[in-house]
Amino acid sequence: QSVLTQPPSVSAAPGQKVTISCSGSSSNIGNDYVSWYQHLPGTAPKLLIYEDDKRPSGIPDRFSGSRSGTSATLDITGLRTGDEADYYCGTWDVNLRAGVFGGGTKLTVL
C-alpha cells in the first residue's frame, strides 16, 4: 500500500493528451515538492519533473507537472508509442521522515 495514490493505468491514442494524478496528504504532497519519474522495465527510472513543474534538460515540453493542495498531476501531450512506461510520483513525508512514491501508473498508448 503506497503512501501516494495513483491510478493503476491510463491510456490514450497517439497524439492525444493524458493526465496522471497523484494524491497524498498534508504531510507529504501538501508540504513538499513533487517529482515524477518514467520507468521502462529493465531500465533505470528517469526523472521527468522536479520541484512540481520543472523539467530537467532534455525532457521535452510535452511533459508538464503541477501541484495543488495535497494532489499533483503529470500531463503528457502529443502522446507517442515510446511514452509507454510506468510513471511514478514521489515526494518527502515530514511525518514519516521518509521518501514516498506512488504505486505507479502504467501508460498505454493505443
Add this chain to the structure above:
Amino acid sequence: QVTLKESGPVVVKPTETLTLTCTVSGFSLSNVRMGVSWVRQPPGKALEWLAHILPHDGISYSPSLKSRLSISKEISKSQVVLTMTNMGPVDTATYYCARTVEYYYYMDVWGAGTTVTVSS
C-alpha cells in the same frame, strides 16, 4: 557525466545480510547539495524508497525497514554502502541507487539497478 553503479550479490540466502555498494562518478560525495538514495522494486510491484544519506539532512530510513537497514558513505572511494539484515524472500527485488538533491529530495540520476534474489 554523472553515473552511479550498483554492485553486490545476485543471490543471498534467507536470514543473511545483504551488502550493496553504489559507486558514483562525475560528482563528489562531499558535495554540499547532493547525496544518494536507495530505492528498490520487487517484481511486478512499485518503487519503494529505502534510505538516503544527504550532506545536511543526514541519514533517513524507511520506517518499515529501519531496524534492518544501515547506510554509510566513504568519500575517498566515491561509494555509498547499504546493508540490509535478515533477508527474506519478500526482499527479492531490483535495487537502485540514485543521486539525490538535498532539501528537494528528487533523484536526478539513477543507476541501472542490480537484481537480488533471496533463495536457499
